[in-house]
Amino acid sequence: TQLLEQSPQFLSIQEGENLTVYCNSSSVFSSLQWYRQEPGEGPVLLVTVVTGGEVKKLKRLTFQFGDARKDSSLHITAAQPGDTGLYLCAGVAQGGSEKLVFGKGTKLTVNP
Amino acid sequence: EAQVTQNPRYLITVTGKKLTVTCSQNMNHEYMSWYRQDPGLGLRQIYYSMNVEVTDKGDVPEGYKVSRKEKRNFPLILESPSPNQTSLYFCASSLLPIGYGEQFFGPGTRLTVL
Numbered sequence: 001t002q003l004l005e006q007s008p009q010f011l012s013i014q015e016g017e018n019l020t021v022y023c024n025s026s027s028v029f030s031s032l033q034w035y036r037q038e039p040g041e042g043p044v045l046l047v048t049v050v051t052g053g054e055v056k057k058l059k060r061l062t063f064q065f066g067d068a069r070k071d072s073s074l075h076i077t078a079a080q081p082g083d084t085g086l087y088l089c090a091g092v093a094q095g096g097s098e099k100l101v102f103g104k105g106t107k108l109t110v111n112p
Numbered sequence: 113e114a115q116v117t118q119n120p121r122y123l124i125t126v127t128g129k130k131l132t133v134t135c136s137q138n139m140n141h142e143y144m145s146w147y148r149q150d151p152g153l154g155l156r157q158i159y160y161s162m163n164v165e166v167t168d169k170g171d172v173p174e175g176y177k178v179s180r181k182e183k184r185n186f187p188l189i190l191e192s193p194s195p196n197q198t199s200l201y202f203c204a205s206s207l208l209p210i211g212y213g214e215q216f217f218g219p220g221t222r223l224t225v226l
Contacts, residue, residue, distance in 0.1 A: 042219060048212060
């Protein structure tokens with residue numbers, strides 16, 4: 001099983017601070033997705049990246065896929081309390097068909 | 113409204129009593145998947161389906177069965193549930209291949225096996 005290591009596991013910051021969440025693997029991934037999950041609900045897709053070096057922006061969120069397609073990062077600028085949630089990375093390993101592997105998640109708390 | 117529905121939402125059962133968790137989507141999606149979510153282990157894929165009558169194992173298929181007789185339905189069957197299958201289960205569907213497009217997740221089924 002290809003693993004996706006996410007860090008940090010927990011992150012508690014003040015409103016207005018910046019933060020970065022990392023997702024790393026020793027395997028090459030054909031695609032990498034980031035999800036956000038609220039308590040008691042299913043995950044909701046934020047972004048999909050498929051090209052090495054790709055950068056995508058979604059308002060204050062910036063997603064990057066590593067050149068070698070083994071790692072990804074999520075950067076949030078000027079975090080707000082509404083950003084609080086569980087952030088999950090997930091990917092399809094190269095040659096892995098439809099098997100989607102998830103990282104264990106980063107629980108983010110943004111305090112007012 | 114486009115959605116994925118799961119039933120039941122909560123279930124407490126006993127070891128060995130066969131159960132089925134239903135999943136239905138109204139978006140005409142070809143791809144469907146089942147996941148379980150456990151504290152400290154995250155989300156893990158159980159089974160997935162690429163179309164009617166086409167299913168394959170995910171990372172943790174042991175103790176589970178699935179079927180895809182119709183495009184909209186993808187039930188998860190536990191023939192003989194055990195306590196280690198106590199978990200939060202999510203069904204999801206997508207138009208594009210899993211991992212490349214948006215997966216729509218159901219609301220989850222919290223299963224407790226005593």
